Amino acid sequence: MGTLRYAVLGLLNRKSMTGYELTKAFSDALSEFWSARHSQIYPELKSLAKDGLVKFDTEISGNQLERKRYTITAAGKKAFLAWERADLELQPTPKDEFRLQLFFSDCLSENERNALLESHLAKHTERLAHLKDNQSVFAPVESLSQAEFSDYLVLLGAIRREEATCAWLEECLQLTGGHVQPSAKAAKAAPSLDTRLL
Amino acid sequence: MGTLRYAVLGLLNRKSMTGYELTKAFSDALSEFWSARHSQIYPELKSLAKDGLVKFDTEISGNQLERKRYTITAAGKKAFLAWERADLELQPTPKDEFRLQLFFSDCLSENERNALLESHLAKHTERLAHLKDNQSVFAPVESLSQAEFSDYLVLLGAIRREEATCAWLEECLQLTGGHVQPSAKAAKAAPSLDTRLL
DNA sequence: GGCTACATGTAAGCGGTTACATGATTTA
DNA sequence: TAAATCATGTAACCGCTTACATGTAGCC
Numbered sequence: 324m325g326t327l328r329y330a331v332l333g334l335l336n337r338k339s340m341t342g343y344e345l346t347k348a349f350s351d352a353l354s355e356f357w358s359a360r361h362s363q364i365y366p367e368l369k370s371l372a373k374d375g376l377v378k379f380d381t382e383i384s385g386n387q388l389e390r391k392r393y394t395i396t397a398a399g400k401k402a403f404l405a406w407e408r409a410d411l412e413l414q415p416t417p418k419d420e421f422r423l424q425l426f427f428s429d430c431l432s433e434n435e436r437n438a439l440l441e442s443h444l445a446k447h448t449e450r451l452a453h454l455k456d457n458q459s460v461f462a463p464v465e466s467l468s469q470a471e472f473s474d475y476l477v478l479l480g481a482i483r484r485e486e487a488t489c490a491w492l493e494e495c496l497q498l499t500g501g502h503v504q505p506s507a508k509a510a511k512a513a514p515s516l517d518t519r520l521l
Numbered sequence: 522m523g524t525l526r527y528a529v530l531g532l533l534n535r536k537s538m539t540g541y542e543l544t545k546a547f548s549d550a551l552s553e554f555w556s557a558r559h560s561q562i563y564p565e566l567k568s569l570a571k572d573g574l575v576k577f578d579t580e581i582s583g584n585q586l587e588r589k590r591y592t593i594t595a596a597g598k599k600a601f602l603a604w605e606r607a608d609l610e611l612q613p614t615p616k617d618e619f620r621l622q623l624f625f626s627d628c629l630s631e632n633e634r635n636a637l638l639e640s641h642l643a644k645h646t647e648r649l650a651h652l653k654d655n656q657s658v659f660a661p662v663e664s665l666s667q668a669e670f671s672d673y674l675v676l677l678g679a680i681r682r683e684e685a686t687c688a689w690l691e692e693c694l695q696l697t698g699g700h701v702q703p704s705a706k707a708a709k710a711a712p713s714l715d716t717r718l719l
Numbered sequence: 720g721g722c723t724a725c726a727t728g729t730a731a732g733c734g735g736t737t738a739c740a741t742g743a744t745t746t747a
Numbered sequence: 748t749a750a751a752t753c754a755t756g757t758a759a760c761c762g763c764t765t766a767c768a769t770g771t772a773g774c775c
Contacts, residue, residue: 324618324733324734325733325734326616326618326621326734327734327735330621330643330743331622332701333621333625335627336625341732341753341754342751342754342755342756343753343754343755344540344732346754350728353621353624353625354614354616355620355622356614356616356617356620356630357616357617357620357621358613358616359735360735360736360737361754361755361756362735362736362738362756362757362758363735365755365756365757366756366757368745369756370523374656378658381699384743384744384753384754385743385744385753386744387742387743388743388753388754389743389754389755390744390754390755391754391755392655392754396633398553404623405624406622407625407626407628407629408629408637409622410636410637410640411618411619411622411641413619413641413644413645413648414552414618414619415554416552416679417554417615418524418554418555418556419554419612420524420609420612420679421609421612422553422554422555422675423524423531423554423555424604424605424607424609425671425675425678426531426550426554426669426671426672427531427534427601427605427671427672427673428536428605428671429666429667429668429671430602430605431605431606435606436701438608439539439606439608443609443611443697446611450611456756459742463701464696468627469627470627471641472627472696473623473625473626473627474622474624475623476693476696476697477620477623478688479616479692479693480620480623480689480693483612483685483686483689483692484682484686484689484690486683487681487682487684487685488678488681491677491679491681491682494681494709495674495675495677495678497659498662498670498674499674500582508735522762523761523762525762525763539725539726539727540727540728541724541725541726541727544726551747557761557762557763558764558765559726559727559728559765560728560729560764560765560766561726561762561763563728563729564728564729567728574759582725582726582771582772583725583771583772583773584771584772585770585771586725586726586770586771586772587726587727587771588725588726588727589727610723652754711720
């Protein structure tokens with residue numbers, strides 16, 4: 324698909340950057356929906372330069388340390404905008420190891436399944452809290468700049484997704500409770516669960 | 522991570538299957554959270570057999586067509602159950618090309634951004650409808666077998682995720698509407714949007 | 720006879736991660 | 748002066764997709 328190209332072009336379309344700065348941008352701003360390491364970014368920049376979509380100027384930082392500052396070209400802007408406006412196909416549902424584990428969980432006891440659900444719920448709850456921390460730094464929606472507003476929408480998507488995941492896991496726990504036989508239901512409070520979780 | 526191994530072992534733990542049948546299972550039952558083509562499955566089965574986690578018997582279908590029916594071994598069951606009970610780490614948020622596109626959408630006009638959101642919403646709405654069709658074939662929750670109940674929980678997760686995605690996209694459209702300047706707001710009903718969408 | 724489904728494999732290539740490799744600059 | 752950060756690259760390997768490759772069996 325070559326999406327990495329457009330992620331890099333999109334960042335360079337905002338402002339000129341070095342490979343190092345791009346790497347940081349991927350682990351900060353983009354981390355919620357895309358990722359790339361420097362080992363992928365440097366070759367991509369080379370390839371983009373070869374295709375004339377970006378150019379670079381070599382700067383000197385300090386006495387000798389060389390640094391390449393990449394700038395998007397007119398051809399690069401054109402390619403980026405074509406992708407940005409494209410009506411992208413829905414990508415296939417991403418793989419999810421936990422859901423796979425849950426799918427096969429009929430071979431576990433109620434307690435074991437509940438432990439998996441509880442543990443997963445705790446992790447997603449924590450992630451949701453982090454996202455909401457990020458959200459709180461935004462100004463009221465009405466007063467955001469165009470760029471900030473886009474950031475906000477994407478962050479909101481991440482929050483809504485985590486909320487839905489947490490709600491689903493809670494629903495699973497409730498259904499499991501409702502599903503077990505009375506005898507198994509009583510076993511839910513048995514020590515085995517507590518020891519597993521603590 | 523080697524998750525494919527456990528997906529295959531999990532299926533073989535339910536019942537013995539051929540590579541061809543496993544391939545179908547991936548495109549049917551597992552498709553909502555895992556995928557694998559036959560070109561990945563056949564080598565994996567070879568590797569699992571080499572490690573003693575599965576064994577196979579060669580059957581003849583018709584006059585000559587050979588078919589290998591794979592069965593999980595005791596070692597295979599042990600390995601599978603260890604994974605099934607494991608407290609898996611939260612995987613990093615999966616890549617999402619649409620969110621990347623939205624993140625950079627501050628370089629588009631309001632109309633263009635809305636067109637992307639609307640188009641995406643339509644696709645997710647349709648996917649949600651398909652999932653709900655699947656859900657409707659399940660018996661009432663109370664009367665499901667253990668295996669059916671696991672299936673049901675996972676399907677429910679897919680439904681909740683699609684619902685959250687649709688709700689988020691609708692929220693974006695509403696916020697966008699609230700965000701635009703009055704003049705731009707009037708332009709929302711301009712012909713350009715309609716022509717783009719139809 | 721032709722189409723679809725059954726059935727099993729291999730090879731090239733892509734996107735990505737981890738590790739290897741090197742060195743300069745800044746800050747505590 | 749030691750550690751963290753800045754800065755740029757390459758190589759091996761893994762998971763996965765696409766395409767190549769081959770042939771049988773059942774059905775209309």
